[in-house]
Structures are given as C-alpha cells and as structure tokens.
Amino acid sequence: MNSDNPEHAMTFGELLELIHDQQRRINVLETAFSYLAFGLEKKSCQLLTHSLKLEANNQTYDEKTQQYFAKLAELFEMRNSGMGDIPSTNSDRVS
Structure with a gap:
C-alpha cells in the first residue's frame, strides 16, 4: 500500500481482482490467437509456427x-495437422 499517495493506494483484494482480470484477458x-491456425492457409500457418519456434529459442x-x-x-502445429479438438492455450499449463 502506498501511504505517501492515497490516490494510488489499493487494497490487497483489489490488487488480486486486478491480477485475476488480467489473467482472464490474457x-x-x-485462445483467440491459437484459433488463427484454422483460418490460415497451410503455408502461412507453417511460417507462423516457424517464427514462433524462433522466438522460443x-x-x-x-x-x-x-x-x-x-x-x-x-x-499451431497440432491444429495445422488436422488433429481436431486441441485444448486452448493457458498460461498455467507451461511447466
């Protein structure tokens, strides 16, 4: 809590709610971004997958x-390969 400037002070509960809201938005x-694979042509999806792999390294x-x-x-690779119902991304699933 910022006691020097009460206008910017927030409770712990408000901070948690803000964090949860940001997690939901992300x-x-x-999820929306991961579904792009269904709308892209195969070559475009391959290029995007390659670019993501480069970023991963x-x-x-x-x-x-x-x-x-x-x-x-x-x-993206799994969706592009036509494997069907692949679960959406979720930040909590990365280990």
Missing part, C-alpha cells in the same frame, strides 16, 4: 517466455 487473447527472452512461445508453436 487467456482470451491466447530467442535468448533475449527469459526461460518461461521461451516456453510459452514453444507451447504456442506446438499448438
């Missing part, structure tokens, strides 16, 4: 971010 964006990102890129690339 999950929606990840980009050393300027921390390890967790690289894992997220790799997981998204994996989902």
Whole structure:
C-alpha cells in the first residue's frame, strides 16, 4: 500500500481482482490467437509456427517466455495437422 499517495493506494483484494482480470484477458487473447491456425492457409500457418519456434529459442527472452512461445508453436502445429479438438492455450499449463 502506498501511504505517501492515497490516490494510488489499493487494497490487497483489489490488487488480486486486478491480477485475476488480467489473467482472464490474457487467456482470451491466447485462445483467440491459437484459433488463427484454422483460418490460415497451410503455408502461412507453417511460417507462423516457424517464427514462433524462433522466438522460443530467442535468448533475449527469459526461460518461461521461451516456453510459452514453444507451447504456442506446438499448438499451431497440432491444429495445422488436422488433429481436431486441441485444448486452448493457458498460461498455467507451461511447466
């Protein structure tokens, strides 16, 4: 809590709600983005998957971010291969 500036103070509960809201928004964006594979031509999807794999190996990102890129690339590959109902991405699933 910022006691120097009460206008910017927020309770712990408000902070948690803000974090949960951001997590929900990110999950929606990840899911929407992962469904792009169904609307792209095969070559475009392959190029996107390749680009995501390059980002997964980009050393300027921390390890967790690289894992997220790799997981998204994996989902695009599975969807592009026609495997059907692949679960959407979720930030909590990266180990």
